[in-house]
Amino acid sequence: MADHIKITPAEGTWVVRAGGAVLGESERALELAEGDYAPVIYFPRDDIAMAFLDKTDSTSTCPWKGDATYYSIVVKSGTIADAAWSYESPIDEVGEIAGYIAFYPDKAAVEQV
DSSP, X not given: OOTXXXXXXXXXXXXXXXXXXXXXXXXXXXXXXXXXXXXXXXXXXXXXXXXXXXXXXXXXXXXXXXXXXXXXXXXTTEEEEEEEEEOSSOOGGGGGGTTEEEEOTTTSEEEEO
């Protein structure tokens, strides 16, 4: 793993909300700290109501994590485009984030409860 990436269990219970809906709650979230970026909470997909998310055609590549796929959040108030991302087949060094999904803080509220 790159020296500037650290993945640890996120302590406590975490919740994600968007568009007036609770999308998920987890006690099994992971915290990914990368360089000078703010830490990101990754939720196990099993703890997210994936019916609210639609996979988009958007993709990106990170040299440290691999290829990311993106999801829009669909709620009664509308669609929040490319609000979440997932590394479905991350590189081996960060393999523990496979099956997890993260949310942009300006598009969904991620909070410890």
